[in-house]
Amino acid sequence: MKGNVSKGKPEVDINIKIEGNVGEVLCEITLSEPETFDEVEKITEKEVEETVNQTET
Numbered sequence: 001m002k003g004n005v006s007k008g009k010p011e012v013d014i015n016i017k018i019e020g021n022v023g024e025v026l027c028e029i030t031l032s033e034p035e036t037f038d039e040v041e042k043i044t045e046k047e048v049e050e051t052v053n054q055t056e057t
Contacts, residue, residue, distance in 0.1 A: 016048060 002013045022031060022040065030036050
């Protein structure tokens with residue numbers, strides 16, 4: 001995490017690393033295809049970004 005002041009306003013850059021276990025998924029996804037993992041990563045990234053942005057005030 002890095003803090004900064006830009007145009008008189010505080011800014012914070014945050015890097016988040018997440019690990020997950022897809023071995024217990026309850027939906028029908030094909031875990032044998034590498035594209036599936038890319039798709040799951042993109043969806044997770046979007047969800048985390050939206051959650052973090054919702055906490056901004």
